[in-house]
Amino acid sequence: MLVGYSSSSEEENQEEHQEETAPNKDASPTREEEEEGEDGCPARKKPRAEPQVTKTRLPVPGSLMSMFPDDDDPETEDSSLHGGRIRSFRHERGNWATYVYLPYHPEEEFEEVLEELFSAASDGGVDLTQQEEFHLSLSQTVVLRHHWIQPFIQSLRADLAHCKKFVCSARKLKVYCNAEKTRTFLGIEVCSGQTQLLDVVRVVDRTMTEFRLDTFYKEPSFHVSLAWCVGDMREKMDGCIQKLQCLVDEREEGPFELRLDGVELRCRTGNKTFRFPLEP
Structure with missing residues (x-):
């Protein structure tokens, strides 16, 4: 630890300094030691003043200083490093972005549909970036302090313990924009299974x-x-949404329908993911 490093250094400096200032035992007595009192008896020796020790504090190694960077990390706040995305809330040490969701695992047909949608959107003047992962949100993104994570997850697990498995599907394209109007999304809206999803949301809301x-x-x-x-690209997206929907509905194999199997829910908090299996 840094404290032990400084303390031991100071003690070594102090010992060296005392050795340098200690009186020579073989030297003659000083005038202070030879003084006598008025009655001719040797006067009581006055205590010598302890030499002052100058404590020299060693500089902190740069490697240790780098272990504790400032709260404001310019790289994490630089939108150019995240494809132009801007945080909905400021990143602070100890704050963990947290949300509950139902994961979706893409199938081969889904990948084909995406390619067609991106190409058609580009023709309409909108360049889309594919999501890194696909899921259905069951909570808003909230901020948890680190010491809240364990009790939050325990409470959520207890509340979800009796939720049943379910299936829902989605096939209608819809345009969304975040509250800050910094990003526009192309989504596919659920058309069946809303009742089960609402039941789950009510359970999650209790923990929130x-x-x-x-x-x-x-x-x-x-x-x-x-x-x-x-x-905010809603106007442009709305202008081509009908064409995009046709690509979903008029496929050779029939309309594409995204199916979500609700066998487990997940909670992402910072870089940790917790799983909550649902009952059969």
Whole structure:
């Protein structure tokens, strides 16, 4: 530890300094030691003043200083490093972005549909970036302090313990924009299974309320985000959404329908993912 490093150094400096200033035992007595009192008896020796020791504090190694960077990391706040994305809330040490979701595992047909959608959107003047992962959100993104994570997950696990497995599907494309209007999303909205999703949201909201966090939207539009672009591009996206929907509906094999098997829910908090299997 840094404290032990400084203390031991100071003690060594102090010992060296005392050795240098210690009196020579073989030297003659000083005048102070030879003084006598008025009655001719040797006067009581006055205590010698302890030599002052100058404590020299060693500089802290640069490697240790780099272990504790400032809270504001310019790289994490630089939108150019994240494809132009801007944080919805400021990153602070000890704050963990947290949300509950139902994962979606893409199938081969889904990948083909995406390629067609991106090409058609580009023809309409919108360059889309594919989502890194696909899921259906069951909570808003909230901020948890690190020491809240364990009790939050325990509470969530207890509340979800009796939730049943379910299936839902999505096939209608819809355009979304975040509250800050910094990103626009192309999503595919759920068309069946909303009742089961609402039941799950009510359970998740209980935990959110317990920790005084924001609950989900009053009238949610359950969807899986497929892609995004920077800024408020709703007008352009709405202009080509009908063409994009035709690509979903008029496939040779029949209309594409995204199917989500609700066998387990997940909670992502920072870089940790917790799983919550649902009952049969």
